[in-house]
Amino acid sequence: MTTDPVRTEQPDGQVTDVLRVEHIAKRYGAVTALIDVNLHLAKGEVLGLIGDNGAGKSTLLKILCGFQQPTSGRILLDGHEITLKSVDHARSLGIDAVYQDLALVNQLSVYHNMFLNREKVRWPLLSNKTMRRLTRQYLDEMGVKIPSVDADVAALSGGQRQAIAVARSVHSDAKILLLDEPLAAMGVKEGAMILDIVQDLKRSGDVSVIIIAHNYAQVLEVCDRVNLLQQGRITLDRTASETSVTELTNLVVAEYRKALEERQRSA
Amino acid sequence: MSDTIQDAPRVAGEPPGGPVARNGITGRLRGAGIFLMKQREATVFVVVVLLILYFGVISSAGRSTFFTKIDLINLTQYAAPIIIIALGEVLLLICGEIDLSVGFTYAFAPFMMHFMIDYWHVPGILGIILAVVFGGVIGWINAFFTVTLGLPSFVTTLGTGFVLAGLILTTSHGTQASIPPAVTGIGHWIGTYAWSEIVWAVILTALFHMLLRRTRWGLHTIAVGGNALGAAEAGINVARIKYGNFMLTGMLGAFVGVQIAFQTGIIDTFSGGSAYQPMFYAVAAAVIGGTAMLGGSGTMIGAFLGAAVLAVLVDGFNVIGISAYPEQIYFGAAILIAMIANVQLARVRAAGRIR
Numbered sequence: 001m002t003t004d005p006v007r008t009e010q011p012d013g014q015v016t017d018v019l020r021v022e023h024i025a026k027r028y029g030a031v032t033a034l035i036d037v038n039l040h041l042a043k044g045e046v047l048g049l050i051g052d053n054g055a056g057k058s059t060l061l062k063i064l065c066g067f068q069q070p071t072s073g074r075i076l077l078d079g080h081e082i083t084l085k086s087v088d089h090a091r092s093l094g095i096d097a098v099y100q101d102l103a104l105v106n107q108l109s110v111y112h113n114m115f116l117n118r119e120k121v122r123w124p125l126l127s128n129k130t131m132r133r134l135t136r137q138y139l140d141e142m143g144v145k146i147p148s149v150d151a152d153v154a155a156l157s158g159g160q161r162q163a164i165a166v167a168r169s170v171h172s173d174a175k176i177l178l179l180d181e182p183l184a185a186m187g188v189k190e191g192a193m194i195l196d197i198v199q200d201l202k203r204s205g206d207v208s209v210i211i212i213a214h215n216y217a218q219v220l221e222v223c224d225r226v227n228l229l230q231q232g233r234i235t236l237d238r239t240a241s242e243t244s245v246t247e248l249t250n251l252v253v254a255e256y257r258k259a260l261e262e263r264q265r266s267a
Numbered sequence: 268m269s270d271t272i273q274d275a276p277r278v279a280g281e282p283p284g285g286p287v288a289r290n291g292i293t294g295r296l297r298g299a300g301i302f303l304m305k306q307r308e309a310t311v312f313v314v315v316v317l318l319i320l321y322f323g324v325i326s327s328a329g330r331s332t333f334f335t336k337i338d339l340i341n342l343t344q345y346a347a348p349i350i351i352i353a354l355g356e357v358l359l360l361i362c363g364e365i366d367l368s369v370g371f372t373y374a375f376a377p378f379m380m381h382f383m384i385d386y387w388h389v390p391g392i393l394g395i396i397l398a399v400v401f402g403g404v405i406g407w408i409n410a411f412f413t414v415t416l417g418l419p420s421f422v423t424t425l426g427t428g429f430v431l432a433g434l435i436l437t438t439s440h441g442t443q444a445s446i447p448p449a450v451t452g453i454g455h456w457i458g459t460y461a462w463s464e465i466v467w468a469v470i471l472t473a474l475f476h477m478l479l480r481r482t483r484w485g486l487h488t489i490a491v492g493g494n495a496l497g498a499a500e501a502g503i504n505v506a507r508i509k510y511g512n513f514m515l516t517g518m519l520g521a522f523v524g525v526q527i528a529f530q531t532g533i534i535d536t537f538s539g540g541s542a543y544q545p546m547f548y549a550v551a552a553a554v555i556g557g558t559a560m561l562g563g564s565g566t567m568i569g570a571f572l573g574a575a576v577l578a579v580l581v582d583g584f585n586v587i588g589i590s591a592y593p594e595q596i597y598f599g600a601a602i603l604i605a606m607i608a609n610v611q612l613a614r615v616r617a618a619g620r621i622r
Contacts, residue, residue: 067500087502103497105490107563112486117501125481 016079018043018208019064019176024073025232026059033059035232037073041176044205046198048219048240049212051229052252057212058100060229061178064210065097066090088117094175098182100212102165106154110146111135113153114168138167143193159190166194170201177201177209183218191215195222216245230255310608311556311572315579322583333586341585343465344530346578348373348523350468352549353556353570354475355516360553361479362492362512363562364420366409369520369549370542371431372402374535376521377528378439384447391449395457395525402521405431406514413513414506420513428543435536444534451529458529467526468571471519476567488512492562551598552577555605576601 019041026034034056041047051057062068064075066084074081077093084090104113111128112119114135120127135149144163146156153161166182179198183191195218201207202222213219219226220240228236228251236243236251319333326333352369359366380398383389389397405427412423446454458464479485490498491508499505523545528534554560555576556569580601584594 086504087500088504091502097500099497099500101497101500103494103500105493105497105563107489107493108486116490116498117487117503119483119486121483125477126483126486128481 016043017041017076018078020076020079021060021064022074022076024060024063024070024075026056026063026068027071032232034063034070037229037232037234039227039234039237041208041210043208044202045225046202046209046211046223048223048226049210049229050214050216050219050226050248050252052255055229056232057229058180061097061099061180061210061212064090064176065095065178067097091118091172091174094173095178096169096172096174096176097178098165098169098180100180100184102161104153104161104165106152108152110139110149110151110153110156110164113164114138114149114171116168118172134171138171139163142167142197159186162186163190163193166197170197175207177207179209179211181212181214183213183215191218198222216248220245220248228252308557308566308569308572310612311569311576311605314605315572315575318576318579318583322579322586326583326586333583338582338586340461342578342582343462343468345581346574347464347468348527348545349548349552349574349577350571351471351519351523351526352516352545353552353574354471354567355512355519356546356549357553357556357558357565357567357570358475358479358488358512359420359516360492360550360558360560361562361565362488362509363495364413364509364513365424365550366406366513366516366520367421367424367543367546368405368409368428368431369424369516370537370544370546371428371435372405372517372520373524373527373545374537374542375405375431375435376402376524377534378435378444379521380450380525380528381444381447381534382438384449385444391447392453394447395450395453398525399518399521402517402519402524403514404517405521406517407510409517410510410513414509432542435542439534439536441536443536446528446532446534454529458526459532464526464530467522472567472571479565479567484508484511489563493564548574548577551602555602557605573605576605 017040021037021039024034024037025032037056037060039047049057049060059068063070063084066087066089069084075084076082077095082093084093084095090096103116105116108116111131111134115131120130120134132149139146139149142163144160144167146160146164153164156164162182162184166179169177169179182194186194198209198211199222201209202224211219211223220243223240225237225239226243226248227234228248230252236248322333352373355369356366376398379401380394383397384391384394409420409424409427412418412427413420451459456463457467479488487498487503487508490501490503491505495505549570552573553565553570554573556566556571556573558565558569577598580597581594584591584597
């Protein structure tokens, strides 16, 4: 991919948003997934994105990582407007994602999945030795135990698979990490492990993170700020200290009740 | 999983899943058994060896013998074209596609060489190269219909196969052509010498094995066939991989067509459906060699050995003097048995019992 002219330092030292999303809409034919989304992400910030199923969280994430293109609206990276043409393009700009479906290939080994489309190569051949070594190192650092990095990922548990997907993104040298339900297949212990990783990234201060999650307690524990996505719009933007699990739960439940009432009225 | 690291990183090369008993003959046999089970190609290799031994013993009892030079040449000349076409089909099958038209590419390519050299006065070697490139163009067209227009490749290549068959008959007026004199010299190295075809097949198998196992292209081909959405999410250009593999298959088919023309000394029209035959044998070789029809896995060496199984069967029947009529019964049975073995072995492997 091309080298980007975008990632320039801000000379005035002002805190600028690494990522701004303005009036993003996404329609699939007659279906509107996102109506008008505005959000911002500061450097080193961890933003929790919550909302009920079908609110458009995953769609938004897929737009931000270049997998899909928005119908309208603009994305600004470090204050410069960008058009994300592809996942590769987004990666070259320092944006990387862990997808809900993990994007792992069952038929490939752990280390080939770890470096999928970012393979270490001594042209023209793959440097399998290097990839094996680094994979072992990454997983050891995270405290993940797997039988062997040579095993096919098909043989691994849900939590192990998720850990590999997260490790892959964390080690991608991304400036912006997008995590779509990274805790979904996790037990309590593994969930804590992922949250620790996010805390570490936060402490390093270089990486900004957007996490989609359903467990509000975990979101509030690790995030600086929370955005609520409802029916294709951001309806709430609070710092984590200003809100609570009860408030977030009530907002989502209230939305559900309102929709139910409307349906009953129209019926 | 645990959140602490108890044991040191595993030593490279140590087989996963615990140490294997290595002392004593039983231990060694067990180790060899596990090794064989782990190598997908090994089962086919055993079949090839057993078949050769079988035909060797049977024929040495009679007057003719299976191990004479002429039989080995027959064997390799029968196997080589199947092997080379199968290399392309393996790539396509792994990424979830198939090319049924490659037999017609194979029939058309030597005509292209003939037209270019004899009618358009293209220099000899360039004519051969352009004939192979022409195969790539047919592959590109197959990919365009399949990837860009979204037709299943089974349908696409069924259609393009018929079109090509018609084009061959139309452009050649249904008559054979002779090899252009300008290329008979170089033709020896491509297909006329008795051993040239099998040498090409071995070289190409080695190259494609490396392509599949040791390069990004091969890895991405497996990724596309194993999880197309996941591969796309990881940023792999799925369309590019499929286009490339269709084009490689077309080029391999065209090259084999040129080889066969040199070997037989004539450019044949393969009128009617007979051009399907090399494709079917190539797919059969791929499948016997352990390539999954559903995509995501396959091996080049397996395809090589699969073609060897077919060739040994045919040649063996000839040598021991069995009539050609039941030949295809054995072919079909071989494919079915190989498939059953592959499915069952895959199940055992998936259960992790031999990892």
